[in-house]
Amino acid sequence: MLIAATLAVLAALILAVIRAVRGPTVFDRVLAGNSVGTLAILLLAVLGFLDGRPEWLDIGITYGLLNIISTLAVLKFFRHGDLAYDVGEDAK
Amino acid sequence: MIAILIEWASGAMIITGSIFIVIGAIGLVRMPDLYTRIHAASVTDTLGAGLLLGGLMLQSGLSLVTLKLAFLLGLFFFMGPVASHALAQAALQEGIEPLLREDRRHREAGSGESGEAR
Amino acid sequence: MRHASLGLMLFAFWLALSGHYTPFLIAVGVVCALACVAVARRMDTGDAEGHPTHLLGGAITYFPWLVLEIVKSAWTVSKIIMNPRLPISPTMTVVDASQKTSVGIATYANSITLTPGTITTHVRGKRLTVHALIRGGALDLEGGAMDARVTKFEGGA
Incomplete structure (x- = not known):
């Protein structure tokens, strides 16, 4: 059962990577990257249970927090070309 | 007796969750444009991840592990939409036009035309 | 009131993630929770919007x-x-x-x-x-x- 779940997550990972390679826009790739992050967390959780060592969940939580920050950071960078963008700059 | 039931329920949840994860990923590849792909990805993020983590929670019983799984679930629940929304808004502002069957953006909100036949 | 609940939640979060209950680690958790509350207070993020207890x-x-x-x-x-x-x-x-x-x-x-x-x-x-x-x-x-x-x-x- 857990092995089936692992295989399912791996299959989904492959599909997400296909989307990341095909693109066509940068936002499709960001979306695929976000999905890969989600699936990696799920893979970590399932593998931890399969291995009998649920401590892997801690890594999963860290990965989840990083995944969101990185998605937002990449989006911000492609929108403004600058990570230190300040909304007030537009007003000038 | 109850232990066996929980075992079965957890197995069923993990398997259904896996199925929905794969369906979401298939949609990610099949859908024609960016915005429809976001819809497909959110199936994986909500129902797939929810059922899979829920099944694992049933397996681990009442422990710290369950709490961590619940936190992970809450993270998906609260931060998933933030990322999707940021993605859609950034793409729209970048000028990527969605493929639309119908554009109702210029309708008057609340004018009562929502009750029409579907 | 809101800050007290914020601090309690942060401390509970620390306990949940830590899993080790030695006096030293619990004391560090208390200090961290208090520091976070102090920062939230200074940044004005512990208000009804940032921590909606109601x-x-x-x-x-x-x-x-x-x-x-x-x-x-x-x-x-x-x-x-x-x-x-x-x-x-x-x-x-x-x-x-x-x-x-x-x-x-x-x-x-x-x-x-x-x-x-x-x-x-x-x-x-x-x-x-x-x-x-x-x-x-x-x-x-x-x-x-x-x-x-x-x-x-x-x-x-």
Whole structure:
């Protein structure tokens, strides 16, 4: 059962990577990257249970927090070309 | 007796969750444009991840592990939409036009035309 | 009051993630929770918007309802994905939020995005722009059932 779940997550990972390679826009790739992050967390959780060592969940939580920050950071960078963008700059 | 039931329920949840994860990923590849792909990805993020983590929670019983799984679930629940929304808004502002069957953006909100036949 | 609850939650979070209950680590947890509360106070993020304790009562009934909605719409979207003809009819529309506070509007927008098949693409004031995978999803939102439910949640019921 857990092995089936692992295989399912791996299959989904492959599909997400296909989307990341095909693109066509940068936002499709960001979306695929976000999905890969989600699936990696799920893979970590399932593998931890399969291995009998649920401590892997801690890594999963860290990965989840990083995944969101990185998605937002990449989006911000492609929108403004600058990570230190300040909304007030537009007003000038 | 109850232990066996929980075992079965957890197995069923993990398997259904896996199925929905794969369906979401298939949609990610099949859908024609960016915005429809976001819809497909959110199936994986909500129902797939929810059922899979829920099944694992049933397996681990009442422990710290369950709490961590619940936190992970809450993270998906609260931060998933933030990322999707940021993605859609950034793409729209970048000028990527969605493929639309119908554009109702210029309708008057609340004018009562929502009750029409579907 | 709000800051005390914030500190307690942060400390509980520390205990949940730590898993080691030696006096030293617990003391460090207390110090960290207090430091976070102090920072939140200085940044003014521990207010009704950053730590909405008053919504707890409404959350008990709201989130099960939302989960049910998510399951229903995820099932619809899954059927569309697995249908060989891919019967999508993408629609964009605008809906007005009837919530009074920014927390309520954010809850509404996030609930729309969280249910598969609809995403909020833009929020300006109380007007939300929504992209729906099928036309029916957009019409459902225009009907305003979810909006009314979130407003009830905001009212604390």
